[in-house]
Each structure stands twice: as C-alpha cells, then as structure tokens.
Amino acid sequence: MKKVLPALALLATAAPAFANPVQITWWHGMGGANEQVINQVAEKFNAAQSACAITPVSKGTYEEALASGIAAFRSGGQPNILQVFDAGAATIINAKGATIPAEDLLTQNGYTFDREAFIDGIRYFYADAEGKFIGMPFNSSAPIMYLNTEAFAKAGVEAPKTWAEFEAVAPKLKEAGYIPLTASQLTWMFFENYYSRNNVQMASNVNGYDGFDGTELRATAPEMIAFWNRVKTWHSEELFGFYGAGWADNQKPFEEGKVAMWIGSSGSFGGLSKTATMPFSATLMPYDETVADGNKSTFIGGAALFAMAGKPDDQNKCSADFFSFLTSTEIQAFYHQATGYVAITKAAYEKSKADGWYEKNPVAEVGIQQLMLPQGEWSKGYRLGFYPQIRVIEEREFNKIFSGETTVEDAFKAIETEGNALLARFAKTSG
Amino acid sequence: MSDAAQPMKSAGMIRRWLSRPARAAPAKPVQFDQPLLPWLFLAPQLAVIFVFFYWPSVQAITSSFYIEDPFGFGATFVGLDNYKDALGSAEYQRIAGFTALFTVLVTGFSLGLGLLFAVKADKVIRGRTAYRTALIAVYAIAPPVAGLMGMMLFDQHIGPFVQLAAWFGYDMKVGINYWDTAFAMILVSVWKQVPYNFIFFLSGLQGIPASVREASVIDCRNGFTRFRTAILPLLAPTAFFLLIINITYALFDTFAVIDVMVKDKPANNPLTLVYKVYNDGFRGNDIGGSAAQSVILMVIVLVLTLIQFRWLERRVHYG
Secondary structure (H helix, E strand, O other): OHHHHHHHHHHHHHHHHHHOOOEEEEEEEEOOOHHHHHHHHHHHHHHHOOEEEEEEOOOOOOOHHHHHHHHHHHHHOOOOOOEEEHHHHHHHHHHOOOOOHHHHHHHHHHOOHHHHOOHHHOOOOOOOOOOEEOOOEEEOOOOOOOEEEEHHHHHOOOOOOEEHHHHHHHHHHHHHOOOEEEEEOOOHHHHHHHHHHHHHOOHHHHHHOOOOOOOOOOOOOHHHHHHHHHHHHHHHHEEEEOOOOOOOHHHHHHHHOOEEEEEEEEEHHHHHHHHOOOEEEEOOEEEEEOOOOOOOOOEEEEEEEEOOOOHHHHHHHHHHHHHHHHHOHHHHHHHHHOOOOOEEHHHHHHHHOOOHHHHHHOOHHHHHHHOOOOOOOOOOOOOOOHHHHHHHHHHHHHHHHHHHOOHHHHHHHHHHHHHHHHHHHHHOOOO | HHEEEEEHHHHHHHHHHHHOOOOOOOOOOOOOOOHHHHHHHHHHHHHHHHHHHHHHHHHHHOOOOOOOOOOOOOOEEEOOOHHHHHHHHHHHHHHHHHHHHHHHHHHHHHHHHHHHHHHHHHHHOOHHHHHHHHHHHHOOOOHHHHHHHHHHHHOOOOOHHHHHHHOOOOOOEEEEEEEHHHHHHHHHHHHHHHHHHHHHHHHHHHHHHHHHHHHHHHHHHOHHHHHHHHHHHHHHHHHHHHHHHHHHHHHHHHHHHHHHHOOOOOOOOOOHHHHHHHHHHOOOOOHHHHHHHHHHHHHHHHHHHHHHHHHHHHHHHOO
C-alpha cells in the first residue's frame, strides 16, 4: 500500500499533462504592435506549461473591450480575463460579483501574493480602499515629457523641471523657430495627473475610494484654475500648441520636428522611435512650483487585467497561473522592453537595469522614475464612476477654452457641475 | 413617337384579352381555408420584427426608467428622471439643436444636388455613361472611408480645404472650431448621399413618358416652369420616398462619418443625437440614460414619419 500511494500521486499529477489543456480566454483592447506583443506573451505562457491554454482576443479599443466584456457578462459568455483601462476602473470594481479580486484568485490557488513586490505608483490604482488588488496591473504607463534634442541645442536651453522653468525657456524655443510645447490627451496630462503630480485632492471621499455616495469632483480647486489660466496664457502667446482632442493631433507636429516638447505616454516610446524624424529624449512631466507639497508620483495610466466571476474552478486556476506568469520577472521585463510600458514589479525594473536596457534606451526609464517618486496623499489613484463620460465633458470644455468660447473659471465650473451630476447618477447604479 | 407606340400596342392587346367573355365561374376572392395558414406564412417576418424591433424596444423602454449598474447587479427605479436629466441638460439641447440643423441641411443639399445632377445628366447625350458612372461611383464608398477622406481633406496641416480657406484669409480648424467641424461633417455627409438620390431621380426622370414631355413643350416655352409644373409632380413619389430615406440617413447613417471625423473624441465637436446615445451607452456605460435618449429618438422618428405620411403624402400624386 505504501508503494501504491506515491504511484497514484504520480499518476494524478501526470494525468493533466496527457489531457487536453484547459482553455481560457483573454479579451483586451490593444491593436497594432502592442497586440502582437500580447500574442507573444500568450504563446510564451502556452509553451511554458501544458495544463492551460490561453487565447487572447482583441476587442478593439479599451472602451470597446470594456463594453464587450459587460455585454458578454450580462449574457453569461464573459471571458476569463478582461483588460480594463484606468478610467473604467470604477465601473468594474463597483460591480462586486463581476470579478474575482486578483489577490484572492492567486491566494486561493496556492500562490503567495506580495503587494510590496510592485512599484509604489502602481500598487493602489486598481486596489480597494484597504489596498487589496482587485485588478492585476498589466500595461502601466505614465505621462512623460518628450524632448526634441535639436530644438534644445539650437535654443541653448535646458529641459524644464517646473512650469516656472518652462515659462523661462519657452520664449527662447519659440525664437528658435519651434512650437515650444504640445500635449496629447489633456484629460490625463493636465487634469487627472495635475492632481497626482502636484498632490492636490481630486475628489471628496478620498478621491472616491471611500465610497460612491456623495463623492464630488474638485474640478474648481484653486490650484487647478490658476494652472489652467497659465495654460491659456501660454496658448495665446503661442508657447503651447493645441491641435485637437485626438491623441495624434498633438503628437504629429512633434514627430515632424516642429515642436520642442511633447507630453505623451511612456508607452508612446516604441511608436515614437519609428515615427520621429529627429533625435529625441524624455524627462519627467513638469510640476507646479506654486503648490506647496508637489513633485509627487503620477497616477498610472494604461490598463489592468480582471478575472471575471462565474467561471469553473479549473479555469480560474488557469487564470491564476497566468497572472502569476505575467508578474514573473522574466515576462515583465520582456513586456516592458518590447512595448515601452513601465515594468510593474521592482524585480523586473532591476532586471532591465542589469540587462543594460536603460543605457541603450534612457527614455524607457523615465516613466518608472516618475512612478517611483514619493507618493503624495492624493497621488495613489481615483475611483470615480462614469469617469469616461466625465472625460468627455473635460475634453469639450478644454476645446472651448482654446477656441475662446469660455473662460477657465466657467469651464471648470461646468466640469464640476456636470461631473457631479454623473457621479450622483453612478451612486444610484448599485441600487 | 415610335418608342411610346410599342407599349401602347401591347397594352391594347392585353385589354382586349381581358375583356373577352369569361367562361369560368365568376372569380371569388382568394382566401385561405384554414385560419392558421396565413399566420404561418407571416411567422418568419413577424419573428424577425419581434426579435429585432419590438423586443429591444420594450427593453429600451424598461431600462429608461432605471439607473442600472452596467454589469446588471443593481438597478434603482428612478421614474422619469432619466428623461428629465437628458431633456434638461444644456448639452443635450445643444446636440438636439445641431441634429435638427444637420438633418435639414444634409437632407436639403443631398436632395437638391441629387435632383440637379439627375436633371442635367438626363439631358447629356454624348458620354452619358461616363458622367453617370462618375456621379454614382461615390456611392460605393463606405461611410467610414468617406469620413477618413474628409479628415484628410480638412487636416489642419496638410488638408487642401484648409489651404483653400487660408488663401481667403480664413484659419480653418476642424476638430477645434465647432462650426468648422460642422461644415466638414455636413459636406462629407452630403457628398456621400448625393449619388443615392441621383440614381433614384435619374430613373424617375427616365420613367416620365416622352409623350408627356413633348406635350408640355407645346404648352409651355419656359424650361423651368415646365420642370416645376410637369416634371416635378411626376417625380413627387420618388422625391417623397427619398425625403424619408434621407432624413433617416442624416439622423442615423451618418454615425460612421461622424465617428471617424471626431476621431473617437467628441470634445467640443458637433454631435448628433444618435452619437450621444452611443457615447453614453457604449462608452459611458450609462444604460438607463442612454435608453431614455434612444426612446426620445424613437418618438422623434415616429412623429416625423407620421407627419410625412399624413400631411405630405396627400400632396403626392402616384400617377
């Protein structure tokens, strides 16, 4: 009998290797080069073990991925893993029962979970108020400032660290024949991350983390109004160019070498290396020197992976295996180096350093450096319902500011009033 | 007259054949013997209408009274709040106003230009196929592609229309300036729809008997008066049909053009009501609010169609 048991145990562990692997699906919102990297990650996982097989499916954009995930969940056909972007975090985290918290999924399936292994700036955004990971951070980015090195050499100035320094160097860059600054997606750069970078409270109820009831946006914070009045002055003095709400509208003139500084995503690095017509470098996004306790880490952008509820245990085990695989140092370092998204674990960052990756690509390190800055009280994240719609309001009002249809004060009053109406509506969704 | 004489002759033959004394028993109205049989034949069509129209409509109406968690976990009954929120919002009113203007302009210009081109093309004798193909070809372009082409034409850095405007000293900023974007959207939407109207008007014109045209030439020397009093009334059924189709096009089918032209970022760009429904429902995940807006849209279309059939169709003469 004693001899039989180990043999049985051997059989039991060996059996899954002969059986068909458990199939799991992963819906995401990435296209182009980033989709290919996702497929490579999936292939690596499928090759590394034989118990599970993951199939990634691109559902279009981030927003389309979330919408498809929701529709599928309502009809019972949800994928095992769904990628949800930063602005949609409140929607999916609020729907308790739609997901299995990533941390629970891992611990229930025998993995140990160490929150400390993740880079500070990444740890809270997709976590609940107690710091438990609901989503598994996947592709994380930070808004950083890309620099046209030719422009800076020509004007003979240094890259600014604060907005006051920007005001000092911008006229010289303009004289040298450049548009000093453009920025893509101002909602992310000059709104959400103004709060985080300068440590200003974004919304009541601890930026929404303490509950949705009575959460109100602080869009008319005096710091924000003062900053945007500066932005408006820069725009009228032609120190800041604005060419539309689309991401590419403001990236394109930088790629063409007409712009000295462009605030984009750390994840833009891969694409920019191919499209830029001039040498470029990057630095941290400037901070507001007029705010007392500023120069803090920014919120992470990008997206996280959520394990959907309502799946059988063997599939959940596979999702846990995959999450664990994803956060392994080797895969994280691969993903970080292949895409330009920041490494989410400290170990992957150290590995990339040891690989000499940043010596070859100093720009790739800037996003991590920004996320590793000290965390302020208000730079951990925000949890605001219907936030994608609030972004639409912000975009509308920003456009109106630049076309002269409204004043900064009125624009932010409108964002606050309409945003709060949406937040109040969202508080009712949980019934 | 030789063209017209041929059908006249055959029509006479048919009449003679019809007027022959009937040998069989007097024809009785065709009827089904079993009462269920007609329902069976109707079933597939009814099923399609039920699944794709009535059922979703009922769902939309139900959802419009709730504020719902997107994943379907919780819902709060809010009565007419969703309707009040939508109709009371300044943004919604602005979008509704633009939608009305957009629909009138797109319908008016695409019908007007379609008719103008059809009348002119009808008169062309040399190279008529070439002209017609050139005019119709645009219809083969898918709306998103039309939107993309529009975006290129109005690009702030390389767009030829922007350069044209610059010659006249106008700084055109599609994507930033509200009315510049509106102009671009209307232009692309009209351009896309003109060929459709052209095809129908042209075939309508060719359906007008030469005898009528010749008779009108004898009665009236003025070409425009002749067109207004003789040709246009005969085109009325076609025009009425096209009016309904064009209003539907402007309200709903321009979605792809708008989506491509605003590049996924509505911002301060002009939008139509259907785009707002999509934006709130599919991107904002506000199911209740979006459902209320789509019910409002449904009512608008219902009222428009009723008005058209009650009031306009009476004036249409179906030869």
